[in-house]
Amino acid sequence: MKKLKSVGSAILNALSGSLVPLIPVLIGAAMFKTLLAVFGPDVLGWIHADSDLYILLSFVADAGFYFLPIYAGYTSATYFKVSGLLGMFLGAILIHPTFAALDQSLVVFGLTVPSLAYSGTILPILLSCWIMSYVYKGVERVIPKVLQDVFVPFLTILVMLPITLCLVAPLGTWLGQFICDFVLSLGSLGGIGTILSMALIGAFWQYIVMSGMHWIFITTIITILATGEVDALIFPACTASSFSIGGMCLGAFLALRGTEDKAKAMSCVIAQMIGGVTEPGLYGVGFQYKKPLAGMMAGGFCGALYAGITGVVCTNLVPVASLLVFLSFTGASAMNLVNEIIAAAIAFVVAAAVTFVLMKSGEK
Template sequence: MKKTDYGQMANEIIQNVGGKENISHVTHCMTRLRFNLKDESLADTDKLKEVNGVLGTTQSGGQFQIIIGQNVEKVYDQLSVDSDHASSPSASDEKEAKKEKFSFKRAGNKILDGLAGSLTPLIPVLVAASMFKMLTAVLGPTMLGIISEESSLFILFNFVGDAGFYFFPVMLGYTACKKFGSNPVLGMFLGGILIHPTLLGFAEAGEKFSVYGIPATPENYTSTVIPIILSAWVMSYIEKNLKKVIPATLATILVPTLTIMAMLPIALVVLGPAGFFAGNYISTFLLSLDSIGGFLAVAIIAALWQFLVMTGMHLLMITTLITVFAQNGQESIVGPAAIIASICVAGMSLGTFLRLRNKNEKALSFSFFIASFIGGVTEPALYGLGVRYRKPFIGLMIGGFAGGLYAGITGVTNYALIPVANFISMTGFFGGTTANAVNGLLACSIGFVVTAVITYALGVQQQTQKKEESGSDIYEEKSVV
C-alpha cells in the first residue's frame, strides 16, 4: 500500500467513527486501532468495513476496535496526524467520563482498557527479550550445546533477555502514565523507585522499614505488573489535582516533587504490597489449574482462546503470564494453550482454502494462512473466515481442544514468553527437556491438522448481504461446498 493510500484510509476511518470531535483517545496494538469514542453510536461499522484495508470492527474492553492487520502502525501514524489526537485523553474527556453512571460492565471495560493501553505498547520489548532468552536456551548446553554458559555470547544474550523483564516496571510506568494521562517520565521514576537496589536489599533480607513513620513491607517488584499500573493510575489523579492548585510559576518545581512525595507511602505501603500479593495469588491460582482441571485445563483454554482474543479478555491472561514467568521462568497452562490456539488459526485458514471453490475467496483465505502462520496476525482469519463463514470456528475449537488435550496429558511446559502468534511462538517449548520440545511441537501439529480436517469436512456457511422481506430484515445464508 502506498503512503498516500494510508492517508486516504485514515481520513475515511476518521469520518466513519464520527469525526475528529468524537475521538477522545486512540492507540493501537499489533493489528488493531483502538478507539475510545465519546459516542460509539456515531461509528458506522458497515461503511468502515468497506474501507480499503479494513478487515473488520469489534467492540470490547471499553474500546471500539478496527482490525487493520500488519499495516496498523502506518495507518495509526497517519491517523494521529489527521485527527490531531495524542494517545492520552483530554481534560474534557475526563469530565465526560466522570458523568457516566457506575456499572460492573463499565468498570470491567475500564480495567481491560487500562491493561490494553499500558501493556500493548510493550509487546516489542517482550518479543525481543523472549527471543534472546530463547536463543540462550537453544544454543546453550541444555539443547544444541553450541555455546557454553561461560561464553561471552551466552552471558550477553542472557542478561539482555533478563533486562526486558527485570526493568519492566520502569517501562510500564511510562506506558501506564501515558494511558492514564499523567507525566510518563514520572511514571518511569516511580518504576525505578520500586526496583531500587536498596529496596530490593530490604526485601531479600526480610527487613522492614518505614515511609514517613508508616511501617512498610518491602517486596521484590522487579518484573511485576500490577503494582506499577495501580500506582500510575493513582498518581494520575494526584498530579492533575496538584496542577489545579499550584500556581503556574511554581508548578515546574512543586508538581513533580509533591506528586512523588505523595506517592511514596501510597506505592510502598499500600499499592505495591497489595499488587504484589494479588499477582502472587493470581499466579498461584493459574499454576494450580492443572490440579483443579487436570489435563483438561489446557484443552479448554486452547479451545476458547481465540474467543478471549476477540473480546479482549486475553489481556488478563497475558498479564498473569508475565507475572508467572517473572517468578518461575516457565508456565504450563495458558502459554501452551495460547500457542496451540494460534497455530490452529493457520489450520482453519488452510482447511477453508481447500474447501472454497471461488478463486478470489481461495486466494484471500490463503493470504490469511500466510498472515497467521508466518506473520503472526490472526485477526484477519478470525474475522475474515471464522466470523464470515461461521463453521470454521467449530473446526478451530475442536482442533484447539485436541492439541491442548495432548499438551495437557504430556505436561508440555512453555519456557519463553513470546507474544507473537506465528510459528516462532513454538520455540517457547525449548529450554527444558527434549521430550518437552517434541511434545509441544506434536501438540501444535495435532491442533493444526485436526482444525484443517474438521474445517474442510464441515464446509463453510457464508452470511450474505441483507434482504428486505415483508418489512423486516433477514439474512440469506448459503453453504459453500
C-alpha cells in the same frame, strides 16, 4: 450491569494500552533467552555456562524482565495521560537496590512500608500509575503555572510514595501472586485436571482474546516466567489455539469455490503462519461463514489436549502467533519443543478437517 461492563471494559483497555507497547522489549529479551537455551549447555553446548558470553547474554535477557516496572511505568503512565518519565521514576523506586535489599519493613512517620520484591512485576506499577494520573491532575490544578515545572512532579511523587509503597504496590503484588498461584495450581493439578484445563483454554482462547481478557493471562505468564517458573498451562494451550486459526482458514480455502473467497482464506493462513496475526482469519473467515468456528474450537481443543497429555511447558515468552512462537518452548527438553510442534500441527489439521467437512456438508 452496564456499569459493571463499562468498568470491566475500562480495566481491559488499560491492560491492553499498557502492555501492547511492551511487546518489543519482551520479544527482544525472549530472543536472547532463546539464544541461551539453544546454544547453551542444555541443548547444543556451544556456549558454556561459565563463559563471559553466557554471562553477558544472561544478564541482557534478564534485564528485559527484571526492569519491567520501569518499562510498564512508562507505558501505563502514557496511557493514563501522565508524564511517562514520572511513571518510570515510580517504577525505578520500586526496584531500587537499597529497597530491594531490605530484609524488614520500614516504618516512616508511623506508616509501614512492607519489604517486598517488585522486580518483574506489572500490576503494582499499573495500579500506581492509574492513581498517579488523578494525583498529578489534582496537584496541577492547585499549583500556579509559573511553579508547575518544579513542584508538580515533586509533589506528585511525594504524595504517591505512601500510597504506592504502603498500599497499592503491596496490594498489586498480593493480587498478582494470587493469580499466579491459582494458575500454577491448575497447572500442577496433574492428570485429568491439568489436561482438561488446557484443552478448554485451547478451545475458547480466541473468544478470550475477543473479550480482551487475554491480557490478564499474558500478565500472569510474564510474572510467572520473571520469577523463574515455567508456564505449564496457558501458553502451550493458546499456541495450539493460534494454529487452529490457520487450519480453519485452510479448511475454508479447500471448501470455498469462489476465487476471491479462496484467495482471502489463503491470505489468512499466511497471515497466521508467517505474520502471527489471527484476527483476519477469526473475523474474515470464522465469523463470516460461522461454521469454521466449530473447526477452530475443535482444533484448539485437540491440540491443547495433546500438549496437556505430554506435559508441554513454556519457558520463554515470545508473544507472537507465527512459527516463531515455538522459540518459547526451547528452554526445556528437546521433546518439549517437539511436542508443542505436534500439538500445533494437531490443532491445525483437526481445525482444517472439521471446517472442510462442515462447510461441504451444509450442516448448520
